[in-house]
Amino acid sequence: MRGVGIGFAYLMVxxxxxxxxxxxxxLWIISASDYTFLGLSSKEFLYENLLILHDFAxxxxxxxxxxKAYLDFWYQFPLIIMASLKLAISTWLGLWLLKKLx
Numbered sequence: 324m325r326g327v328g329i330g331f332a333y334l335m336v337x338x339x340x341x342x343x344x345x346x347x348x349x350l351w352i353i354s355a356s357d358y359t360f361l362g363l364s365s366k367e368f369l370y371e372n373l374l375i376l377h378d379f380a381x382x383x384x385x386x387x388x389x390x391k392a393y394l395d396f397w398y399q400f401p402l403i404i405m406a407s408l409k410l411a412i413s414t415w416l417g418l419w420l421l422k423k424l425x
Contacts, residue, residue: 328424335417342410348372349402365405366398 352372353363369377384390397405 325424328420332417332420332424335413336421339410339414339417342406342413346403346406346410349406353403360403361401363402364399365402366395368402369398 349363349368352358352368353360358367366377369380380394381391
């Protein structure tokens with residue numbers, strides 16, 4: 324069980340560069356288009372740039388309206404704010420887990 328926790332912690336820490344890249348990509352889209360800082364939602368970003376990931380997330384539980392409502396709730400928020408929060412929380416939690424489990 325400890326090995327699974329350490330693996331999960333490393334996954335959270337090692338996914339940080341991907342999250343930074345998404346934040347920078349979102350900032351580039353904001354600066355090069357008509358979107359504003361608060362106007363580019365996560366759903367619009369995924370639908371326009373990463374359609375395969377958007378479709379995968381919505382098809383996880385076929386026909387589940389609760390899952391779609393859950394995703395719609397979280398994807399309505401601005402991309403930059405949500406990605407920054409996810410980056411901070413997952414990196415902190417990963418480092419904390421590594422410290423705790425090693």
